[in-house]
Amino acid sequence: MYTFVQKFHSGWAYLALLLLVFAVVNSFLGKSSKREFTAKDRRIALFGLIATHIQLVVGLILYFVSPLGSASIGQMAESDVRLTWLEHPLINIIAIILITVGWSKHKKAATSEAKFNSIFIFYGLGLLLILSRIPWKLWF
Template identity: 75%
Template sequence: MYTILQKFHSGWAYIALLVLVIAVINAIIGMSSKKEFTSKDRKIALFGLIGMHVQLLVGIILYFVSPLGLASFGQMSDKALRLTSLEHPLINIIAIVLITIGWSKHKKLTASESKFKTFSIFYGLGLVLILSRIPWSLWF
């Protein structure tokens, strides 16, 4: 089960990151061009949110069944183990909370520019945090 979850978590990360990048770029373009916020823009942001939440759920399950997760929590002197057992999960949870806040805030706004700005800020911050804590050595 661990191997299947780990492969899915790693593979889904590419898809989730791609959709999140598209959502951030779409929000920046929409904000800078002052275009009207449409249902297409909402769906792009929603797919970014869903992709990240799926990644989070699989990651939480993986954290408890992986030998690199909770089991290695006491070995903080090893940089690689600290990344996978503490930094990666904590920072990515914070990033996904920011993305979720951005989604929730946009629903209360009426102006298109405000919606795009909210997505640009919250999804953009989430993306930066996620990219900062990806274990790149395990990806390539």
């Protein structure tokens, strides 16, 4: 089970990042061109939100079923272990909270510009945080 969850978490990350980048770029283009916020724009942001939440749930499952967890606690001084077991989960939870806040703020916004702006800012910050804490050595 651990191997399946680990591979799913790694594979789903590509889709989640792609959808998140697409949502950020779409909101930037919508904001800069001053177009109306449509149902298509809403769906793009929603798919980014859903993909990141699925990634979070799978990541939390992986974190708690991993056979490496208890052995790694004493090795937090090593940067790779600290990244994998502390920084990656913590920063990504914060990033997904920001993405969720962006989704909530866009729903309350009255104008298209405000909707695009909240998605661009909060999803963009979330994307930057996620990219900063990906364990790149394990990914490639």
